[in-house]
Amino acid sequence: MREESTVQSFDAVGIGVGPFNLSLAALAQSAGGLTTRFFDVKPRFQWHPGLMLPEADLQVSFLKDLVTLADPTSAYSYLNFLHHKGRIYSALIANGLNSSRMEFEQYYQWVAEQLPSIRWDQSVKSVTLGDGCFEVTCESGETARTTTLALGSGKExxxxxxxxxxxxxxxxxxxxxxxxxxxxxxxxxxxxxxxxxxxxxxxxxxxxxxxxxxxxxxxxxxxxxxxxDDSPFTNEWFAPSYVDHFRSLSAERRAVVLGSQRLASDxxxxxxxxxxxxxxxxxxxxxxxxxxxxxxxxxxxxxxxxxxxxxxxxxxxxxxxxxxxxxxxxxxCTGYRSRFPDYLEPLRERITVRADGFEVHEDYSLEWDGPSDLRIYVQSFAENSHGIADPNLSLSAWRSARILNSILGREQFRVNGATSITSWALGQD
CATH class of the missing domain: 3.50.50.60 (FAD/NAD(P)-binding domain)
Known part of the structure; x- marks a missing residue:
């Protein structure tokens, strides 16, 4: 049955709720001061259900959860999930800092259930330009107006x-x-x-x-x-300082570097x-x-x-x-590919798309020729510009924090100053 059409306004609207936009939603909830709405076509949070094999483990530490590396005191951390479920000691004894993929999905679902900003069973039909805003229209008839979009609809x-x-x-x-x-x-x-x-x-x-x-x-x-390759110096490719270094390279050099790093993620x-x-x-x-x-x-x-x-x-x-x-x-087992989202077709001609994907700024906003106060942020669409960590869970909390700082116009979360053992440039003595 088609729902009655409603129109509401929000500071930010997210499309797609996988781990990355779920991180953004959780950190936004903690930060306060923003009205947000996140839409997803699924009936509930699911994380690659077709590949949820019984013995599959997470390939990163559970500390690289939705929030911890951006806000270690957040109530939406994996440790708080284990504490809430009454199995924090047994989990640490059994797994150390690791987690099965099944339990990590349960953690994601636990967080999602606490966030009132998420709307499930909502398929976004189109994003259009309204009067000084984006208009996000769902198949149900619900429309959300906003000046900020966060695209997290994932790869196929x-x-x-x-x-x-x-x-x-x-x-x-x-x-x-x-x-x-x-x-x-x-x-x-x-x-x-x-x-x-x-x-x-x-x-x-x-x-x-x-x-x-x-x-x-x-x-x-x-x-x-x-x-x-899970060695310490290789893992520094998955640190914030490396993202800034990678962005400083030419497009040609970035492509060469990414090709040489594949075994660090694949x-x-x-x-x-x-x-x-x-x-x-x-x-x-x-x-x-x-x-x-x-x-x-x-x-x-x-x-x-x-x-x-x-x-x-x-x-x-x-x-x-x-x-x-x-x-x-x-x-x-041939991976996933990004493609231009169907719901974004009304804006296609105004968004800069190069041979290797979107043109993405430092704060993960897209280059486009619309009003400068209307911004489109992307999650996991920026590997070619921001580096090997972009589709990985390792920097998801940090990236969400960086996006939220940009939206808020202030440093709500500390995203700079993380140290690195490796020097990416010699510099001057």
Whole structure:
């Protein structure tokens, strides 16, 4: 049933409520002095439900939650969540400063339930220019007027073009896995992608002796199944001081640097690689029925259906030749891509979009040719301008604080002055 049309005004309106805009909403609630509204099409907070695998762990410390690194005293911290649930000691004993992805989603949901600014089940239809404001119109008929937008609608699962039309029970993106739950027991399964999500899917498929595939082929275009670089100096790429340094580089240099840093964010946790290797070894010595092939330096070039099976064409980069593999199920762990949001189409011609994405200022506001007092901030759309940490959880609280400081026109949150062991420029003696 269509709701009765309502019009309200707010200081800021957020579109999409994933971890990043949830961080913004929580910090805004703590700061006070702002009227905010956040819209999301989902019925409740969900964090990649199709990839919520039973043994999946967070790849960063839980201190990199929604608020702590911007406001350590916030009531919306992960530690306060554990305290509220009565399991703070058992959690620390069990996990140290780590968390399972399932429990971290529960934390996100706990915070979301406390924020009156969020409206679920609200699909934003369009953003248009009104009289001195943006007008955010929902499919329900509700309209919000504001001078400040925060875009947090996230990225979309990426599939190769040749796989898009086949997506379903046999061909799926990793984000579909726990919702589609394809039949894999006793079947030939291929997992495409040598990053963390690929490793988590492989681990899941190997976890139950009673439902193992007949064969498992894991394909990576990289030189091997490579670990994430989690060393201290590499982790300084995920610190505020590095964002400022990265922004000072030319666009050409930034692209080169990002390419060289991929394993800092897209590699596999070493503990999971060891677990998979050990599991495959145990299956080998037990003489079980599973056949497995881990194939590096191969890229899936095409995919087609032949009867009930799927034929996968692969390019062997080492030998520069084509190879073929027949399977029953293919899971693409090929990441996510940003695209221009449909609801923003009325403003497309006024927003600066370059070949590598939006033009994003230091405070995460977009370059556009509209009134200067109307601002559009983006969450996780600025990797090419702000660095490798942009799509990562590590700096989400800091970025939200920086956005809120810009909106408020004052330093509500301390975002500068964090020290770094690494010097990004020699400077002058």
């Amino acid at each position: 699962p990426h599939l190769p073009d040749f796989a898009v039309g086949l997506r379903g029970g046999q061909v799926l993106h990793s984000s579909d896995l726990m919702q589609v739950r394809p039949a894999t027991s006793g079947r030939r399964v291929m997992v495409v992608g040598g990053g963390q999500s690929g490793a988590e899917v492989v681990n899941y498929l190997l976890s139950d002796d009673t439902s193992l595939p007949e064969s498992l082929t894991w394909v990576s275009s990289r030189a091997g199944f490579l670990p994430m 590699g596999v946790s070493e503990s999971l690689l060891r677990k998979i290797y050990r599991r495959l070894y145990q299956l080998d010595i037990a003489g079980g029925p599973l056949r497995h092939r881990l194939v590096a330096n191969h890229r899936v070039a095409d995919l087609r259906r032949e009867g009930e099976a799927l034929v996968v064409d692969l390019h062997d980069a080492d030998r520069n030749r084509q190879e073929h593999c027949t399977v029953d199920v293919v899971v693409f």
